[in-house]
Amino acid sequence: MILKKEFYERETxxxxxxxIGKTLTRKIQGTKMTGIIIETEAYRGKNDLASHAATNVTKRNKIMFGPVGMSYVYFTYGMYFMLNVVAKSKKQNAGAVLIRGIYPQDGIKIMIKNRGIKDVNKISNGPGKLTMAMNISMKENNIDLTKKLSVYISDGIIPKKINRLPRIGISKAIDKKWNFSINPKDYF
Incomplete structure (x- = not known):
């Protein structure tokens, strides 16, 4: 079942x-690609200095301040798209979850072609890698992920143990252990 708005209307x-364990689905040109979400990171609003929403609303980050369940895609390092989903409680001004990694399930041949590599374990084990594998770009920005559109998230597996670590690749608010992951070898 596709996750509903209420799922995302909670603390980021x-x-x-x-x-973690939910299924990310990408539909494009009659093809469906899916993967189990194996890594995420939380980014809150004004009190999270590592967040795009730490200061003011901008053209880039305005989606983080809007309705929950929407995709927030941005371009970084001049070469990678990052897929996030807006998630925040009613008490929060902004928030989004970065999807950092998936374990491929369906459409693996297409993901291999999109990435140009054959190792299933390395196709989508990073935020830029997963958007390349699933052909996600700015066209998928501001899509309602609670509807069966070109990108959506649904139920998946129930993780046994979720790792909790500091976020990766940031220079501010590095003490926050808001990176969550599972080891795919424990499941696949």
Whole structure:
């Protein structure tokens, strides 16, 4: 079942943890690619200095301040798209969860072609890698992920143990253990 708005209308860190094990689906040109979400990171609003929403609303980050369940895609390092989903409680001004990694399930041959590599374990084990594998770009920005559109998230597996670590690749608020992951070898 596709996750509903209520799933995302909770504290961002809680949603980040509970997205682990869910299924990310990408439909494009009659083809469906899916993967189990194996890594996420939470980014809150004004009190999270590592977040795009730490200061003011901008053209880039305005989606983080809007309705929950929407995709927030941005371009970084001049070469990678990052897929996030807006998630925040009613008390929060902004928040989003970065989908950092998936374990491929369906459409693996297409993902291999999109990435140009054959190792299933390395096709989508990073945020830029997964968007390349699933052909996600700015066209998928501001899509309602609670509807069966070109990208959506649904139920998946129930993780046995979720790792909790500091977020990766940031220079501010590095003490926050808001990175959640599972080891795919324990499941696949």
């Amino acid at each position: 860190v809680t949603v980040a943890k509970q997205l």
